[in-house]
Amino acid sequence: MKLLVSALEPSSNLHLKEVLKHTNDVELLGIFDKSLGSPLYDISEMAIMGVVDAIKKLHWFFKVADEMVELAKDADKILLMDSSGFNLPLAKKLKIAYPQKEIIYYILPQIWASRPKRAIKLEKYCDRLLGILPFEVDYYNAKAEYIGHPLLDEIGNADFSRVKNKNTIAFMPGSRKSEITKLLPIFKEVRKKLSNKKAILIIPKSFSDEKIKNLYGDVSEFEVEKETHPALAKSEFAFICSGTATLEAALIGTPFTLSYIAKKIDFFIGTKLLGITQVGLANIILTHYNNTTLHKELLQEEVTVENLLKEYHETDRSIFAKKAKELRAYLGHGSSEGVAQILKAL
Numbered sequence: 001m002k003l004l005v006s007a008l009e010p011s012s013n014l015h016l017k018e019v020l021k022h023t024n025d026v027e028l029l030g031i032f033d034k035s036l037g038s039p040l041y042d043i044s045e046m047a048i049m050g051v052v053d054a055i056k057k058l059h060w061f062f063k064v065a066d067e068m069v070e071l072a073k074d075a076d077k078i079l080l081m082d083s084s085g086f087n088l089p090l091a092k093k094l095k096i097a098y099p100q101k102e103i104i105y106y107i108l109p110q111i112w113a114s115r116p117k118r119a120i121k122l123e124k125y126c127d128r129l130l131g132i133l134p135f136e137v138d139y140y141n142a143k144a145e146y147i148g149h150p151l152l153d154e155i156g157n158a159d160f161s162r163v164k165n166k167n168t169i170a171f172m173p174g175s176r177k178s179e180i181t182k183l184l185p186i187f188k189e190v191r192k193k194l195s196n197k198k199a200i201l202i203i204p205k206s207f208s209d210e211k212i213k214n215l216y217g218d219v220s221e222f223e224v225e226k227e228t229h230p231a232l233a234k235s236e237f238a239f240i241c242s243g244t245a246t247l248e249a250a251l252i253g254t255p256f257t258l259s260y261i262a263k264k265i266d267f268f269i270g271t272k273l274l275g276i277t278q279v280g281l282a283n284i285i286l287t288h289y290n291n292t293t294l295h296k297e298l299l300q301e302e303v304t305v306e307n308l309l310k311e312y313h314e315t316d317r318s319i320f321a322k323k324a325k326e327l328r329a330y331l332g333h334g335s336s337e338g339v340a341q342i343l344k345a346l
Contacts, residue, residue: 002029003078005031005079006079008083013033017036078102080103084118091125103126111139123142128145130339132150147338147339152331154229155251168235169197170231170256186305193309194309198223228245233254240257240259250295257295257296261300280295296311
């Protein structure tokens, strides 16, 4: 089977890899991580950060979308993952060009956070809508179903009662240049204040030694790790940039605090125009489930050495473990095998 894929994010490609474990004889076409085959474009070429970057590359993205439509003529099915800014207009182009081809959208846009009218277009241009959060399917009239959460496949069982290494702390300053350059200097100062602890710096596995040197500078005070889940599992606490990693830590059972410094214009748009009040996925999920939260969110000017140290010392580990168990129970099960079965169905 030839499958046209549009998976622009590193996290989407991790989830895609899990799905492919349950398939046979699938040839990928389109945009995905080059470790999975021969993409039209590798995901590194598609990376953007914020509204300004997206506007600058707008014309190029239109060209790429047209190339994807042309490539789709040889595909048996179409799988769109996350990245609605690109994938939703692409879904429209694909459905117009190939009305009989099945379009599956896996990892739905966060319409529960902003722009809920996207649900209308998703239902119009896609045939199957596979949600990874139980509550999000309620925002659609039809076609949407909860398929499970992919991180439960990738992480496996978590032992919340285990005694973590009391001398190890993890630092995750993000995967984008703007995130790393803003957070890492602060994280380095926190590390100095906790010099009696072993410090793990978790770096995306796709980063080369040269890229690490240019982006991170001197990291001699850290032990560098590229495998996120094992590194978090052996850490007593973590300082994490906003993103999928916060939910990973929650499901693994590692207490953490979220730190995020956005461009001022992006933060203004998100909070003032779009009305976003929470950043951390674990907090968002628990708020929908039982109106509670799991962790502290430090944003913009709140991200200081003093505030981060306060969170490390004052976070109640037992309450965190209790809420993390609730989160895991609410998500229920993994999604990868279910998605694979849908792809293989005639």
